[in-house]
Amino acid sequence: MAQSLQYFSSSSDSEFHDENSEDLSHSELDVLPNYLTHDPQTWKSIQLSFNNFTVFPEELGTFVNLVNIDLSNNGLTYISDSLLNLSALQNFTARNNLLDGLPKDFGTMRTLETVNFSGNKFKEFPMQLTELENLKTLHFGANQISYLPNAIGNMRSLEILYLGGNSLTEVPATVGSLNHLTALVLCDNQLNSIPPTFVNLRKLQSLSLHNNKIATLPPEIVSLNLVELSLRNNPLVARFVQDLSFKPPSLLELSGRVIKIERVPYSEKDLPSRLICYLNSAQQCVNPMCKGVFFDSKVEQVKFVDFCGKYRLPLLQYLCSPVCSYKPAYAESDTDSEDSAKSKLKKVLLG
Numbered sequence: 273m274a275q276s277l278q279y280f281s282s283s284s285d286s287e288f289h290d291e292n293s294e295d296l297s298h299s300e301l302d303v304l305p306n307y308l309t310h311d312p313q314t315w316k317s318i319q320l321s322f323n324n325f326t327v328f329p330e331e332l333g334t335f336v337n338l339v340n341i342d343l344s345n346n347g348l349t350y351i352s353d354s355l356l357n358l359s360a361l362q363n364f365t366a367r368n369n370l371l372d373g374l375p376k377d378f379g380t381m382r383t384l385e386t387v388n389f390s391g392n393k394f395k396e397f398p399m400q401l402t403e404l405e406n407l408k409t410l411h412f413g414a415n416q417i418s419y420l421p422n423a424i425g426n427m428r429s430l431e432i433l434y435l436g437g438n439s440l441t442e443v444p445a446t447v448g449s450l451n452h453l454t455a456l457v458l459c460d461n462q463l464n465s466i467p468p469t470f471v472n473l474r475k476l477q478s479l480s481l482h483n484n485k486i487a488t489l490p491p492e493i494v495s496l497n498l499v500e501l502s503l504r505n506n507p508l509v510a511r512f513v514q515d516l517s518f519k520p521p522s523l524l525e526l527s528g529r530v531i532k533i534e535r536v537p538y539s540e541k542d543l544p545s546r547l548i549c550y551l552n553s554a555q556q557c558v559n560p561m562c563k564g565v566f567f568d569s570k571v572e573q574v575k576f577v578d579f580c581g582k583y584r585l586p587l588l589q590y591l592c593s594p595v596c597s598y599k600p601a602y603a604e605s606d607t608d609s610e611d612s613a614k615s616k617l618k619k620v621l622l623g
Contacts, residue, residue, distance in 0.1 A: 468490040
């Protein structure tokens with residue numbers, strides 16, 4: 273969906289084709305050209321991706337008016353303190369490199385709004401990032417981090433947080449403090465659960481949890497106004513299907529079914545009150561092609577409903593017997609109304 277793409281896209285090419293901008297990607301550079309360094313204060317955006325820089329160019333520290341810089345796909349192993357001189361920098365992208373650390377005072381770069389360090393070699397989440405009070409977008413996917421500090425809850429301006437493709441086994445409850453989040457990506461980790469504090473993420477629209485080890489979800493999640501939710505390849509879904517079973521009907525149930533289906537008349541004069549209550553508890557099979565009823569013995573059938581073309585959620589429905597099934601007369605999709613989508617989401621088996 274087009275709406276999804278805006279969450280996860282990298283630097284916009286338009287940022288590097290404006291006046292006072294330069295695109296030097298794919299130029300096989302390992303030093304900056306002389307014409308750039310001749311008047312460094314002129315430049316506001318520089319695209320240096322797909323070159324041969326192994327360290328952050330010291331000369332860039334004199335480009336004090338830079339707003340955007342992209343050093344992706346270079347082989348960077350080190351970012352020098354000269355980066356800290358860029359007091360106007362708002363967007364810094366250095367994805368797909370070999371970085372495993374940041375300058376000690378990186379947290380003082382309070383003008384930063386977007387940072388992308390995905391596809392590097394970080395084994396720990398840099399605490400400096402938690403000091404960036406104006407940061408709105410953080411891409412930190414495809415690294416090697418196994419835990420998140422509680423201080424991540426201090427990043428109150430975050431709107432997009434991408435942490436997919438790491439080795440996270442849990443998410444701190446403090447993530448629930450990020451009340452401006454609209455997109456949260458935690459897919460392809462080792463998560464067993466998510467904290468109930470996610471209920472506080474009232475602006476969250478997109479939540480990606482696929483390819484984890486999640487067996488249950490907190491019931492609170494149904495109160496979120498999600499547009500997109502991805503749960504595929506989790507034990508939650510697999511177990512939901514595997515645990516289904518059918519309990520053969522008892523003689524009492526078989527008799528009750530005959531009475532209700534054949535409309536056999538009865539009254540309080542004919543039967544004990546206990547049996548009257550039992551017969552009155554009959555439930556209609558959800559199959560519109562079936563006129564059957566059930567009491568205690570029923571088939572729990574999973575119906576996977578597709579939302580937004582992105583994910584499928586298991587909904588639980590009851591049939592009167594294993595041989596009773598039907599093909600739905602309609603298909604749920606992103607064309608469903610918002611109210612309908614919310615209603616269906618609340619019916620999802622949560623564990």
